[in-house]
Amino acid sequence: MPDSDTGAPPKVVLVIAATLAVALAATVAVFALTQGRARPEAGPLPLVPVPAPEAGSPGCTALLGAVPTELTSNGSALKLRELANPAPPATVAWGTDDPVVLRCGLNRPPELTQTAPLRVVNGVQWLQVSGEGASTWYVVDREVYAALTVPDSAGTGPLQQLSDTVAAKLPAKPLRFS
Incomplete structure (x- = not known):
C-alpha cells in the first residue's frame, strides 16, 4: 500500500526488501568462499594407458622401486597416490588436485x-614438452x-627430487636419436 504523501511503498516493505537483498548477497558470498576451499576426495587416480614397451624392464623396476613416497611442491607435500584399476604399467602419481605423474x-x-x-x-638430461597447464619432462640419457608430467603450479621441486632418484638408480647413457 503506497505512502499517502509520496506514492512510495511503506517503509516496512523497503526495510524487508533491503534486508532480504543483503541476506542473499551474504549467502552467495559465503557459498562461493567455501566452495573455493573445498577439496575433492582423493580416491584412486584414473589414468589412460600410453605405450610403454619397456615398462617391465630392469631399469623401470629399479626406478619405480626407489621413488619417494612424498614430493615437495611449492613448500607443500604431495603424497604418493593410489592409481585406479586398470592402472597403466610402470606408472606412479603424487598429489590430489593436479597430480604429478611419472611413467617409465x-x-x-x-x-x-x-x-x-x-x-x-x-x-640428468631432460627434454621438456610443454602442454596446456602442465609440462612433460622426458629423461633422455x-x-x-x-x-x-608436472602441472605448471607445482614448481621445480618434483623435477629436482625425481632427478636425484633417476641419477641414483639409472646410469647415464649416450643420447639416442633413432
Whole structure:
C-alpha cells in the first residue's frame, strides 16, 4: 500500500526488501568462499594407458622401486597416490588436485632431435614438452625413457627430487636419436 504523501511503498516493505537483498548477497558470498576451499576426495587416480614397451624392464623396476613416497611442491607435500584399476604399467602419481605423474618404459619422444633443447637437472638430461597447464619432462640419457608430467603450479621441486632418484638408480647413457 503506497505512502499517502509520496506514492512510495511503506517503509516496512523497503526495510524487508533491503534486508532480504543483503541476506542473499551474504549467502552467495559465503557459498562461493567455501566452495573455493573445498577439496575433492582423493580416491584412486584414473589414468589412460600410453605405450610403454619397456615398462617391465630392469631399469623401470629399479626406478619405480626407489621413488619417494612424498614430493615437495611449492613448500607443500604431495603424497604418493593410489592409481585406479586398470592402472597403466610402470606408472606412479603424487598429489590430489593436479597430480604429478611419472611413467617409465616409454618410446623415445618424437620431439627428441639433435637440435632439441635439453635441460640438465641434478646430472640428468631432460627434454621438456610443454602442454596446456602442465609440462612433460622426458629423461633422455638413461637406458629407459621416463616421463614426468608436472602441472605448471607445482614448481621445480618434483623435477629436482625425481632427478636425484633417476641419477641414483639409472646410469647415464649416450643420447639416442633413432
